[in-house]
Amino acid sequence: MEYLSVALAIAVAALGSAFSQGIATKAAMEGISRQPEASGDIRTTLILALAFIEALTLFSFVIAILLWTKI
Amino acid sequence: MNFEALQVVLEHVRPTVVFYLGNIPITTSVVNTWIVMAIIIPLAYFIGKRVRTVPRGMQHLVEMLVEFFYGLLEETMGREGRKFLPLVGTLFVFILCLNLSWFIPGMLPPTTDLSTTLGFAIVTIVAVQLIGVKKRGIGGYIKHFFQPNPFLFPLNLLEELVKPVSLSLRLFANMFGEETVVMVLFILIPLFIPTPVMLLGIIMGLIQALVFSLLTVVYISSFIHGH
Numbered sequence: 001m002e003y004l005s006v007a008l009a010i011a012v013a014a015l016g017s018a019f020s021q022g023i024a025t026k027a028a029m030e031g032i033s034r035q036p037e038a039s040g041d042i043r044t045t046l047i048l049a050l051a052f053i054e055a056l057t058l059f060s061f062v063i064a065i066l067l068w069t070k071i
Numbered sequence: 072m073n074f075e076a077l078q079v080v081l082e083h084v085r086p087t088v089v090f091y092l093g094n095i096p097i098t099t100s101v102v103n104t105w106i107v108m109a110i111i112i113p114l115a116y117f118i119g120k121r122v123r124t125v126p127r128g129m130q131h132l133v134e135m136l137v138e139f140f141y142g143l144l145e146e147t148m149g150r151e152g153r154k155f156l157p158l159v160g161t162l163f164v165f166i167l168c169l170n171l172s173w174f175i176p177g178m179l180p181p182t183t184d185l186s187t188t189l190g191f192a193i194v195t196i197v198a199v200q201l202i203g204v205k206k207r208g209i210g211g212y213i214k215h216f217f218q219p220n221p222f223l224f225p226l227n228l229l230e231e232l233v234k235p236v237s238l239s240l241r242l243f244a245n246m247f248g249e250e251t252v253v254m255v256l257f258i259l260i261p262l263f264i265p266t267p268v269m270l271l272g273i274i275m276g277l278i279q280a281l282v283f284s285l286l287t288v289v290y291i292s293s294f295i296h297g298h
Contacts (some may be wrong), residue, residue, distance in 0.1 A: 016172055041153075044143070044285065047278065047281065047282060047285065047287070048282070048289065050264050050287055051241065051282040051285075052285070054241070054245075055237055055241045057144055057230070058240060058244035058245060058248070059240060059244075062243075062244055064242060065247075
């Protein structure tokens with residue numbers, strides 16, 4: 001049961017993060033294909049945005065590790 | 072699933088104490104940081120000593136890096152952004168080398184230790200706050216906590232306090248996660264399968280170093296421009 005909570009903590013966070021990263025990347029790709037000259041600018045912003053989104057998953061990863069080592 | 076084996080993995084990716092300096096325990100991550108420093112500092116010194124107008128060899132790489140960061144800094148802060156190159160560039164090069172030190176056999180990258188990344192984050196955030204104080208003056212710096220209206224003061228304070236936490240946790244969790252995944256794959260299937268994931272580790276190390284320095288730039292520019 002405790003292992004289930006660890007698995008759920010990381011799985012749910014990864015699910016949400018994957019969806020939102022997909023949406024962000026889709027928007028960025030559309031932007032690049034419409035306006036190729038702005039690609040450098042868009043790429044930098046995209047990496048930043050992905051890092052921010054990913055951070056939430058990583059927080060839950062840390063929590064999962066904490067839960068797991070406590071058990 | 073054999074949980075004993077996973078416990079062994081965790082023991083492998085956790086830093087161990089090498090020796091004591093007085094009362095302070097010196098862990099493997101500190102020693103590994105020293106090793107990486109011992110590689111970078113002489114390299115940087117020798118490259119910097121023999122700078123030519125027509126670049127040759129390693130100088131190409133360094134100039135590429137410097138020009139990339141000049142472009143980034145000027146894009147966000149204009150001409151005055153150039154003077155922050157030493158902070159941002161050093162962070163990038165140092166974190167990149169620490170992340171990639173993983174590929175020296177038997178070496179645990181120091182960035183998989185939360186203490187290292189927290190050290191980086193605290194240095195960065197203190198530097199950013201000092202830049203903010205220097206740019207706006209003490210009054211302006213305190214005033215920026217009360218904008219756009221005084222009710223947002225707790226939120227603004229929280230924002231500043233959360234910055235080092237998220238900065239350090241991001242780098243730590245990415246590198247630690249990568250390391251753990253490769254270790255687990257090595258235990259499950261030791262042959263060929265972990266190689267693509269290790270390749271992903273190179274890209275991850277590069278991107279995380281880039282993200283750390285990019286966030287530093289963003290934090291500095293938020294103090295220079297206001298929100």
